[in-house]
Amino acid sequence: MLSILPVTKIVIETGPFDIQKIKNPDIEGKDYQNGPMKDFFHVREYVLYRDGHKCQVCGASGNIPLEVHHIIPRPKGSDAPDNLITVCPNCHDGIHHGEITLLKKPPKSYKYETMMNIMRYRLLDGIKEIFDGEVGLTYGADTKSKRIDAGLKKSHAIDALMISGNTQALPCGVVYKRTKKRAHNRQIHRAKFSKGGIRRRAQTDFEMFGFRLGDRVLFEGKEVFVTARRKSGYFKVGLPDGSFVKDGVNYKKLKLIERAKGTLTVSEQRKDLMIAA
Numbered sequence: 001m002l003s004i005l006p007v008t009k010i011v012i013e014t015g016p017f018d019i020q021k022i023k024n025p026d027i028e029g030k031d032y033q034n035g036p037m038k039d040f041f042h043v044r045e046y047v048l049y050r051d052g053h054k055c056q057v058c059g060a061s062g063n064i065p066l067e068v069h070h071i072i073p074r075p076k077g078s079d080a081p082d083n084l085i086t087v088c089p090n091c092h093d094g095i096h097h098g099e100i101t102l103l104k105k106p107p108k109s110y111k112y113e114t115m116m117n118i119m120r121y122r123l124l125d126g127i128k129e130i131f132d133g134e135v136g137l138t139y140g141a142d143t144k145s146k147r148i149d150a151g152l153k154k155s156h157a158i159d160a161l162m163i164s165g166n167t168q169a170l171p172c173g174v175v176y177k178r179t180k181k182r183a184h185n186r187q188i189h190r191a192k193f194s195k196g197g198i199r200r201r202a203q204t205d206f207e208m209f210g211f212r213l214g215d216r217v218l219f220e221g222k223e224v225f226v227t228a229r230r231k232s233g234y235f236k237v238g239l240p241d242g243s244f245v246k247d248g249v250n251y252k253k254l255k256l257i258e259r260a261k262g263t264l265t266v267s268e269q270r271k272d273l274m275i276a277a
Helices: 019-023 029-033 043-050 089-096 111-130 140-149 156-164
Strands: 009-014 067-070 084-087 134-139 174-180 216-219 222-228 234-238 245-250 255-258 263-269
Touching: 009 111, 009 140, 009 156, 019 111, 043 067, 043 084, 067 089, 084 089, 111 134, 134 140, 140 156, 222 245
Parallel strands: 009 134
Antiparallel strands: 067 084, 174 263, 216 222, 216 255, 222 234, 234 245
C-alpha cells in the first residue's frame, strides 16, 4: 500500500486464541488458576490420579509399575494430559507392537490456535524489519470498543480507522481493496478425457494476444480487468465486485493500462463511512 498512500505508521490488529476459553466457555477470573492439574507436581502424577491408578486397557492395578502412554505420538501430539493414558507394561508393549488398538478417541488438537498465537508476534517482528516507520499492535476488543464509543457501524473500513488510533480523522471517501489473484487454473488438465483419449489442458497460455489474466485494461472508456481469455481472441472483462461484466469482447478493443500482478488493488468510492449506526 506504500505505492498508494504515504504510510508512516502501521498498526496490526490481532486476537489471541484463549485455548482454556475454547475448552470451557464459562471459565473466568480465578478459574484460570484452578485447572485440573492444580496441586499436582507434574503431568504424570495427574494422569495416574485421573485414571484411578489402573491400566485403561486391561484394568490392571495394584503393585505394578504403571506407565503413561501418548495417544498421539509425541512428535505429532503433545505432553498435554488429554493426550496421555495410563497403561501397564504389557499393554504398553502391545500397543507399540501393533497387537493392541486403543479405543480411546484422540484428543482435539489445538496446534493451529497455538501456531497463530506464535505467528502474530513473528508477523509483527517481520514488519519491523522491513518498515522504517512506527509499528504497533492492537486487539480486536479495543477496536470494537472504540467503534461503539464513536457510534459507528461495523465495516472493514471503519475498523481500519479505529485500528489506526486516529479516530477523529476525516475519511477521504475512497476505500482501497487488495486481493490475491491467480495467474492460472489450479487444475493443469481437465478431469475428463476427450475423444481419442486425449486429456486437454485446463490452463491457457500465460500470455495470449499480448494480454494476461487480471490485466487492467481500457474498454469503451472504462477501466476493467481481463477475467477470461479464449484462443479465438474474444475475452471476458469486468470489475471484481461484479458490477460490470462483458463477455465476447475482441482483444483489439482493449488497451493495456497495467500488467496483472500477484495482487489486485481496486479503489471504491464510499460515502457512508462515517454514518452512525
